[in-house]
Amino acid sequence: MSTGIETNNQPPVTPKSVKKQKEGYEVASQWKLTWWNFKKNKMALVAAVLFIVLIIMAIFCSFWSPHLPNERFKTYKDAPPANVHFSDENGISRPFVYDLQLKVNKETFRRTYVEDKSKKYYLHFFVKGGSYKLLGIIPTKTHFIGLEDSTKPFFIMGTDDLGRDLFTRILYGSRISLSFAFVGIFFTFIFGIILGGISGYFGGVADTIIQRLIDLLLSLPTIPLWMALAAALPSSWSTSQTYFGMVLILSVIGWTGLARVVRGQMLALREEDFTMAARLAGASNSRIIFKHLLPSMTSYMIVNLTITIPTMILGETSLSFLGLGLQAPAISWGVLLEDAQHLESIAFHPWLLWPVAFVIVTVLIFNFLGDGLRDAADPYKS
């Protein structure tokens, strides 16, 4: 990948011994400069680490979760989060939980659980539990953490009204919620680059039409528009059809930001000498765009996409929350939050709000990452 800028003053390979930024500054490649800038932002670094953790969590969700997502514990419906004890009557012990016993209040008929101190279950790593396929191929029964007897109550974040382990479901939900964001970004990327690229590179009538289209999309209120389009998805569709339908809805509305960035960059770059040189050398339009112009604006596009990811996550979450998006057999953070829609349910089962924490942390991670990348993206900016 050689852009015109780099070929103009071919940077010599930076020797590894050069550690101090000052010394290597003039000869460092653009990516190196970006990395140096990025490193300065500590919050962004933390976010980058958490981002990797998040991805590993989502990919291997079946391994990390103590139970299976649709496993119902009929005797432990609406059970509160597990109370892990680190000490018993003999002092410090290995972590354990007590069995739970259902108590029904005679007057209010409220169901509560109390610990049955006579039965103790120790926590173990790499326990055998429900069988699943790791990454969808390797059949196994090993779960990262749990009790020896997987039918006993160990619910890190409690259970829902059908007795399903919420923590497990949140982990599985992260897979759909995160992949949704990435697939959404992919489509946004395609729409944004094609339309923004045409608009900026060719200009003229195409530019005017696309700009008016952007104006039009920006003048429609986003969330009501999402709601209207999501409501239009037929309820007979399967989960994966709805999933892609929603991805398309969010990206058809969301490409405008990237298109503007691409257009602005195109307008600036097409006047550069290296574009002229390529054109004089007989390069075709598509070659100029894909070989010369797009690589030069990669950093801007990455930044814009990172910033768009939270919108995707929130779009999915809020639509599913309202019952307009993904539906029950599918597990996403939004679908899980649907249970928390009514005050009655969260008043007595506040642990149903746990998905909120995951959504917020994820969005924060991408925000900090985006901020760090934005500051780092333009290394020549002094």
Next chain:
Amino acid sequence: MLNYIGHRLLQLIPLLIAISIIIFVIIQLPPGNYLTTYIQQLELSGTAVNQSEVLNLQHQYGLDQPVYVQYFIWMKNILFHWDFGNSFQWQEPVTKVIGDRIGLTMLIAIFSLIFTWVIAIPIGIYSAVRQYSIFDYIFTFIGYIGLAVPNFLIALVIVFYVFDHTGLAISGLFAPEYVGQPWSWGKIVSMLERIWVPVVIVGTAGTAGLIRTTRAMLLDELGKQYVITARAKGVAEKKLLFKYPIRLAINPLVSTIGWTLPALISGSAIVEIVLNLPTTGPVLLNALMNQDMYLAGSFLLILSVLTVIGTLISDILLAWIDPRIRFGGMEE
């Protein structure tokens, strides 16, 4: 200036036409219509529906016409009679269903805007003047959280928190005895007692964003030479700050009114549903789910028109303040 406004108004016409067409297409998108849902319900409840009755109903609702004819009828009635059609569900004219609700939504949005400004501008100025102080860090951090957390999740958490601590369910906009009653002094007081909850919730994200903008703008200004010169000449610090940099830093805020107001209206939709307010959000959701197309369409149309007007107002304000835009805008 008048030229510019006229120019912008002319540009609005094709935009509004396009918006109305898009919205009409969207509400036509779901398979079937309200009538099919309605007939299905009747059949499920055991009532036999004969064909002539169906045709009758179809004719009554204008559903037997081609789609584009339906669109023109809808538009004609809106433009000439201020009639947005009938809500199938409520069996009432749409204007009657949405009248109060649009007003309340706007009220919440405007209060949120005022709340945002009153809170964010002073904090932004403070953060810029005392850059890297403890409070600056605290405000920046809160700002990040406020920007990242979607409003409706904040609403959920606050509703839970208040209920958990006081046993009060903060939903609705009026005390129970005023629901469905005509407007009265007591009802207004009861509303003012409750309206701050959605206002604060809807305003958080905007506040967080505005703090960051104000801070960044003012920091830019404070670093400029004229500030240094003024300081070197011995102008008092307070006078120096309020005389020029703050005015300049607040200038660009005008340009954000255009999209702040629509963002507030759009963002409040889900909060209103969570808090179960008698405003546009819950009815819109309901209308969409039941294919009450004229009701849903009218909501979308009115919200979009408000958005367009918001943008127009901010553009005009900007042009009024900044001559460069006035003349540059004409050439474009």
